[in-house]
Amino acid sequence: MSAKKSIWTPANVVTCARVVLVPLWLLVAELVGVPSGETLSWSAMGVFVFFLLISLTDKVDGYLARSRNEVTTFGKFLDPIADKLAVVVSLCFLLEHGVVWSWVLLVVIAREFLVSGLRMIVASKGVVIAASNLGKWKTATTMTSICGLLFVCALPKESCAALPLALSFQLLLVVAMVLTAWSGIDYFAKSWKYLVEEG
Template sequence: MNLPNKLTLFRIILIPIFVIVFYLPIKTTFSVLDLSIPLTNIIGTAIFAVAAYTDHLDGKIARKYNLITTFGKFMDPLADKLLVTSALLLAIELRLMPAFVPILIISREFMVTGIRLLAVTDGKVIAASYLGKAKTTTQIILIIVMFLFNLQAETTYMFFTQFDVYHLIVDILMVLATILTIVSGLDYLLKNKHIVFQTK
């Protein structure tokens, strides 16, 4: 197994560790400016950031040294989806974001994965688009900021109900991630509609 594929597997291994950290009985918190950040959030966010960076790293190494494999083509995007989906579901449980944002994102990923699988059956590989990359980057930034700011709602998190700088940053990132999710999903569907509908 080459290095890029090992990095992909390492990213998958980090996912349960990232999630479990948030359930550890550690009560230590740090006060930074007006924020109270639990130690578990700091550790968990660091693990998530490392996992997200391996996505950039494995792709870069694979392209530079011509180490692209069928395993990597399939497992790399799957690992990304597992990482982001796990973080989003955890954010719902911690009341850090409204549920409809992850629902949109996860639905989009299922659609894209379905189209990719259809393409594979025809012997085709669909390259990632710039919109898709922008969407992923925005989601990763949102997740890191969200867990570090730790702006837990008392009931359900709602957009633009509080107007301090921290809530505004998170809300703007959520809106941007949602828009990019919808736009990139529609762009992906339209560009590959011939695969979906089996037309020339």
């Protein structure tokens, strides 16, 4: 009989670290706020770098799990939660400081409610719907736009780069929200036949 594998693989440890780091990041971000000075804010730049590192851990744990052949049920459960926690918390911070619009959070949270409900219904019928590439693109563009907006927050407000970069990352965030809504609709379409099934 083979020995029972531990859930505490390197990949899962990294994922757990990401979950713990998100509230710590928020504490630091709230202490720093969004500066409105005429010079580069190193403290705000630190907030950006901190979040960038949190974002990159998503790639690290995925690589570790696949390369070491240690994909676990616990990891499959926790990894998307860690991603959603990072996205929602950072968007709440940016919304609080007027950097993003409230509808952005609406799209993200509504999509998660929809998909979570659909997953429960589909799973009750013994079916697993595979994640599509839309979800990966959605996560990548959302994280990139958030990192970009946090970077812009650290720049001098009157710098020649601040406005073009802010507009570029706001546009990328719009693209991310389109992909977010699209991936939710795609999941709904794939789940439809199980929703209308009786018995």
